[in-house]
Amino acid sequence: MWVEMILFLFLAVCAVFDGIWKRIPIAVVWLGILTALLLRLEGAMGETSWLAVGLSVTPGIMFLLLSFISGEKVGYGDGWVLFMIGAFLGAGRCFLILLAALMAESFLVLILLAFGKIHRDGEIPFVPFLLLGMGVVVCF
Secondary structure, eight states, X not given: OHHHHHHHHHHXXXXXXXXXXXXXXXXXXXXXXXXXXXXXXXXXXXXXXXXXXXXXXXXXXXXXXXXXXXXXXXXXXXXXXXXXXXXXXOHHHHHHHHHHHHHHHHHHHHHHHXXXXXXXXXXXXXXXXXXXXXXXXXXX
């Protein structure tokens, strides 16, 4: 449970920055990735193979690729944050967090579009939804 709390702190800082300034502090994300890798090297997160660690960062790599392909319609910071989540929790839980975040954001965007509060080309910060998704996945 303490690993989730460390990740929660890193993710909360990123969510505040993304929510207020629409910028993700990449130094905080890289510090989180380094922390996750050091904890894995120490064996504090249980025995995992390097193949499992490589697969755990797959969602982040896919989002980074999506950022490149879309011309940064999806920000690079979101990919790095998913990379960090995968490094801490593994691919399975990272995909569940991503799914919960996408569902919550989609629901909110549909409501905001229906009431005319945003337009189709509006920007919505994604990291707060990842924080929400992590809360949902960790609690259930």
